[in-house]
Amino acid sequence: MKTKSKNRLAFEDEVMSNLDSMYRYALHLVRNPEDAGDLVQETCARSLKAADKFKRGTNARAWLFAIMRNIFFNQYRAKSRGEIPSDWTDEVVSGDQRFTGSVWPQPFEMFLRSVMREDIDKAMDELSADFRSVVLLCDVEGFSYAEAAELLEIPVGTVRSRLHRARTSLQKMLSQWFNEGLEADES
Amino acid sequence: MSPECVFVLDHYNDYISGELTPEKIARVENHLMSCPHCEKFLGRAFRIHGHTVGLLRIPAPRVLRKSISNLLDKA
Numbered sequence: 001m002k003t004k005s006k007n008r009l010a011f012e013d014e015v016m017s018n019l020d021s022m023y024r025y026a027l028h029l030v031r032n033p034e035d036a037g038d039l040v041q042e043t044c045a046r047s048l049k050a051a052d053k054f055k056r057g058t059n060a061r062a063w064l065f066a067i068m069r070n071i072f073f074n075q076y077r078a079k080s081r082g083e084i085p086s087d088w089t090d091e092v093v094s095g096d097q098r099f100t101g102s103v104w105p106q107p108f109e110m111f112l113r114s115v116m117r118e119d120i121d122k123a124m125d126e127l128s129a130d131f132r133s134v135v136l137l138c139d140v141e142g143f144s145y146a147e148a149a150e151l152l153e154i155p156v157g158t159v160r161s162r163l164h165r166a167r168t169s170l171q172k173m174l175s176q177w178f179n180e181g182l183e184a185d186e187s
Numbered sequence: 188m189s190p191e192c193v194f195v196l197d198h199y200n201d202y203i204s205g206e207l208t209p210e211k212i213a214r215v216e217n218h219l220m221s222c223p224h225c226e227k228f229l230g231r232a233f234r235i236h237g238h239t240v241g242l243l244r245i246p247a248p249r250v251l252r253k254s255i256s257n258l259l260d261k262a
Contacts, residue, residue: 012259019255023247037251044255048262120242138204139236140243145206164200171235178235 011051014060015044021141025065028136029072039076043068062143065151116177123173131166138163191218195225202229203236 004012022043026036046067054060124132137148138159145163149156171178195215201207202215219226 015259016252016256019252020244020246023251024243024245027245033248037248037254040247040251041254041258044258048259051262116242120239124243136243139240145204160201160206163204167200167236170239174235174239178231178238 005052007054007056008051010056011047011054011060014054015047015064018061018064021061022064022068024140025068025136026072028132029068030076035076039068039072042071042075046071059147061141062147062151065137069151116174119174119177123170126173127166127169131162131169134159134163135166135170139167189222192222192225194218195222195229199229199232203233 019040022040023036026039026043027033030036030039043064047064124135127135133152134148137143137151138145143151145156145159149159152159191214195202195218198207198211198215202212207215215229219229
């Protein structure tokens, strides 16, 4: 059995630790789970060919996303349909712990979380692909404006303005949920 | 609404994104200590943002994780 180098093992760790992010980005690009899985597989296979050149400490996620984006534009774009299936968020994870806690009191939240999935899907679907991209990269994946700008090949100021407008749109579309939740939380 | 309230309104998205300079962060946070309206506004914005992001952060399916793991093992 061939022994793997430290660099190679580090590369594999990066791939596996970024798998959720890659899947979310793939889903955003191709808009259906089956193609998203294929796109992730192809991205991993393509990146493996260059794995020997991988150096620890480099931004592996940005590199993997760039490979995925290139594959998408070369192969998948024509067949992507722009629809989100109803099970898009079936495997929802819990709220982001970096932030200041739940919008709603606990019992209310458990119920709302399940009902809200559909509205989140719809709200994201209402955004243009350009807006969805920056929400996904900056808000969901934590890319800096500069990193997102480099990946998307647009100016940093465009990332900033798209993100701000996208957040405003999402908040408006989901305002009913948040207003009710916040009122309950603050009472 | 004071000029500092306007400053917070203009910069709260970048504040949430962690994209403000240390000087601007200090200016926002200094104002929050003396303005309950802006403190409440920014608190709401943070919570809405955090909750939306949490709902969007879906994991890769287990079958895909296994498939990629196998791909790496065999390569």
